[in-house]
Amino acid sequence: MHIRISSCIGVVLVWVLSNLLVPVSAAQEPVLEVRNGEHLKLWTRSALLAEAVEIQIDKDSAYKRRMTYRAVPYAKLMPQVEQHVSVQFVASDGFVANISGKDLAGKGQAYVAIETAEQSWPAVNPDNPHKSASAGPFYLVWLTPEAGNISNEQWPYQVAKISVTLTLSERYPQIVPKLTPSATTAQMSQAKLAVKGMQVYTKHCAVCHTINGGGDASIGPDLNLPFNPTEYFQEAYLRKLIRDPASVRRWKLAVMPGFDRQIISEDDLQNLLVYLTLMAKQRDPK
Ligand code: HEC
Numbered sequence: 001m002h003i004r005i006s007s008c009i010g011v012v013l014v015w016v017l018s019n020l021l022v023p024v025s026a027a028q029e030p031v032l033e034v035r036n037g038e039h040l041k042l043w044t045r046s047a048l049l050a051e052a053v054e055i056q057i058d059k060d061s062a063y064k065r066r067m068t069y070r071a072v073p074y075a076k077l078m079p080q081v082e083q084h085v086s087v088q089f090v091a092s093d094g095f096v097a098n099i100s101g102k103d104l105a106g107k108g109q110a111y112v113a114i115e116t117a118e119q120s121w122p123a124v125n126p127d128n129p130h131k132s133a134s135a136g137p138f139y140l141v142w143l144t145p146e147a148g149n150i151s152n153e154q155w156p157y158q159v160a161k162i163s164v165t166l167t168l169s170e171r172y173p174q175i176v177p178k179l180t181p182s183a184t185t186a187q188m189s190q191a192k193l194a195v196k197g198m199q200v201y202t203k204h205c206a207v208c209h210t211i212n213g214g215g216d217a218s219i220g221p222d223l224n225l226p227f228n229p230t231e232y233f234q235e236a237y238l239r240k241l242i243r244d245p246a247s248v249r250r251w252k253l254a255v256m257p258g259f260d261r262q263i264i265s266e267d268d269l270q271n272l273l274v275y276l277t278l279m280a281k282q283r284d285p286k
Contacts, residue, residue: 069113096216108148172214197275
């Protein structure tokens with residue numbers, strides 16, 4: 001009996017030791033998960049680096065300056081990407097971008113940049129402890145973002161998973177403004193603006209927020225539950241907050257970016273507020 005137990009311990013010890021002896025770099029090699037329906041591919045960093053080229057990004061979104069990267073053209077990871085209505089990028093910090101295949105295959109020229117073991121990237125924002133990590137190991141960058149009309153919310157960093165999905169509103173019907181059959185003409189036209197507002201919301205806000213409990217992200221608060229900001233903010237201050245959060249309240253750990261007129265036009269901001277206001281009337285406690 002004694003002998004059996006001690007040989008058991010011996011086996012366990014050997015197992016523990018052999019695991020400890022695996023080189024740290026190999027054990028920790030970051031992996032990018034790329035899923036299209038049933039098809040799942042796990043790209044190790046070295047497999048990606050084998051396909052990479054060097055690119056230069058003039059105005060990098062995360063670092064706000066010129067950056068040089070080892071990067072793989074997006075199409076290498078996901079052939080026929082233009083056919084996908086929506087592709088989801090899940091970052092390790094709770095940020096989730098849903099980007100259309102059209103954008104990914106379009107003039108913005110999408111690449112996945114890879115942080116290498118030899119040359120690590122700096123902190124995204126060394127002054128904010130919430131952003132003290134780098135944008136790596138994998139970061140979606142755009143060579144010509146202006147040409148593709150790509151916004152800052154379409155540069156997900158610290159990406160862990162990429163997958164082909166339905167659109168956000170298909171997956172979360174509770175984020176869609178609803179019309180009652182008895183709607184008046186005036187209500188109909190408000191609802192049309194609200195649908196436009198939902199598109200603004202989906203592109204710029206849903207990367208961090210949920211609404212009515214619907215959405216992928218978990219960085220910011222839900223914008224309808226338990227209450228909707230249009231209920232507890234004066235409109236002028238809500239507009240100010242969206243344009244420039246620090247002009248309303250300021251603290252070191254704030255993460256919400258401002259959206260100037262170039263990113264969200266006055267009309268789009270108006271539609272966004274119509275959307276939020278309408279959502280307050282169709283609160284879904286699920
Ligand atoms: C990068 C993530 C991010 C994006 C993008 C973002 N937000 Fe936020 N938002 C936050 C976080 C986090 C907070 C909590 C305050 C903070 O940390 O800045 C917040 C706070 C808010 C608040 C205040 C809520 C409250 O009760 O205090 C409102 C309103 C809001 N966001 C609306 C929006 C809208 C509308 C958009 C899109 C135009 C948007 N946010 C885009 C992360 C984000």
